[in-house]
Amino acid sequence: MKNAVKTESISRVMDFPEAEEVSKDEPIVTIITPAHNAENTLEACIQSVRDAGYRNIEHVVVLDNCSDSSLFVCKRFPHLTFAEVNFQNASAARNFGLELSNGRFIKFLDADDRLLPGAVSAQVEAALATANDSIVYFGDFVQNIKDSPDGFTNQRRRNHVVLPDEVSGIYRFMHQRLMITCPLHRKSDLLSIGGFSAELFSWQEKNLHLRLLLSGKIFVKVGPPCFEYLINHSETQISRLKRPLDREVVNYCNAVRPINEMACWTPFNKYGFWRKLLWLHFLSRRMRQLCKDGKGESLSRGLRLAGVQHPERGFILATVLLSRLYRFFWSWSRLSAFLFGVSLTVML
Numbered sequence: 001m002k003n004a005v006k007t008e009s010i011s012r013v014m015d016f017p018e019a020e021e022v023s024k025d026e027p028i029v030t031i032i033t034p035a036h037n038a039e040n041t042l043e044a045c046i047q048s049v050r051d052a053g054y055r056n057i058e059h060v061v062v063l064d065n066c067s068d069s070s071l072f073v074c075k076r077f078p079h080l081t082f083a084e085v086n087f088q089n090a091s092a093a094r095n096f097g098l099e100l101s102n103g104r105f106i107k108f109l110d111a112d113d114r115l116l117p118g119a120v121s122a123q124v125e126a127a128l129a130t131a132n133d134s135i136v137y138f139g140d141f142v143q144n145i146k147d148s149p150d151g152f153t154n155q156r157r158r159n160h161v162v163l164p165d166e167v168s169g170i171y172r173f174m175h176q177r178l179m180i181t182c183p184l185h186r187k188s189d190l191l192s193i194g195g196f197s198a199e200l201f202s203w204q205e206k207n208l209h210l211r212l213l214l215s216g217k218i219f220v221k222v223g224p225p226c227f228e229y230l231i232n233h234s235e236t237q238i239s240r241l242k243r244p245l246d247r248e249v250v251n252y253c254n255a256v257r258p259i260n261e262m263a264c265w266t267p268f269n270k271y272g273f274w275r276k277l278l279w280l281h282f283l284s285r286r287m288r289q290l291c292k293d294g295k296g297e298s299l300s301r302g303l304r305l306a307g308v309q310h311p312e313r314g315f316i317l318a319t320v321l322l323s324r325l326y327r328f329f330w331s332w333s334r335l336s337a338f339l340f341g342v343s344l345t346v347m348l
């Protein structure tokens with residue numbers, strides 16, 4: 001990697017007192033953490049991996065363009081493998097961590113999240129108990145919303161098994177919130193699809209899991225919740241940066257592009273036809289969300305840049321227009337009903 005500045009590797013196995021008793025039957029699990037100016041949360045993240053309860057573990061931290069004291073936080077933990085890079089891209093940082101990893105299994109953990117005890121052991125046990133390498137095991141997560149200075153609101157988010165069926169499996173998968181830390185991946189699976197798509201600035205985990213699903217993997221839930229997900233509404237987060245609408249459109253089109261691959265409008269090709277309809281459904285749904293603020297002038301340009309053909313582009317633009325008209329008339333109908341009620345009250 002030409003952008004890598006420095007890599008330090010002191011130890012590969014956690015320095016627990018009983019580390020010398022690690023069983024050979026416990027495969028190495030690598031936790032990969034990309035970090036960008038995460039000095040306030042990185043230490044708690046690293047400590048949560050130490051307290052995960054799985055001994056044969058490796059933690060790789062990729063410091064991406066950090067200008068704070070994140071490097072000094074890493075140096076306080078002698079068991080870490082960490083590197084300084086300048087990608088300014090979470091997907092590229094995760095791919096770089098994948099290259100540094102030695103584990104048979106991989107779990108991604110963001111620097112502001114915390115791994116929960118017992119989750120890794122449960123997922124590894126399930127993975128080793130079956131000879132079916134096509135199964136990817138995942139867990140739920142606990143969502144922490146920082147809504148007041150006094151603490152957090154905890155909310156359990158539940159996922160479901162994703163069916164292997166070509167149509168219903170994709171549909172159910174796209175409507176679930178399978179976070180990046182939920183699954184335990186085999187490293188070979190990630191390498192076989194080329195890792196993360198570095199061209200995406202959001203929806204990276206959805207794209208990765210979608211490509212795994214379409215390659216024949218089956219996602220099955222097992223064990224307790226695996227991590228705490230912190231929702232921090234800070235405007236400094238990379239994921240919350242405001243971007244032009246056309247870039248947002250192109251990014252989402254690229255994220256769901258795997259659904260459109262091998263899709264067609266031929267009714268006799270059942271899977272190809274339904275995949276095309278699913279692709280249009282998800283594109284139309286997302287375009288309506290992006291245009292809620294009324295700034296739809298860049299929508300058509302974004303669809304063109306993403307390579308969406310004219311008939312399909314026209315269908316998406318029509319659904320967005322109809323959605324706006326529906327919201328307009330629905331808002332006026334509610335206002336009219338309210339005014340009518342007020343008038344009756346005054347008259348009576």
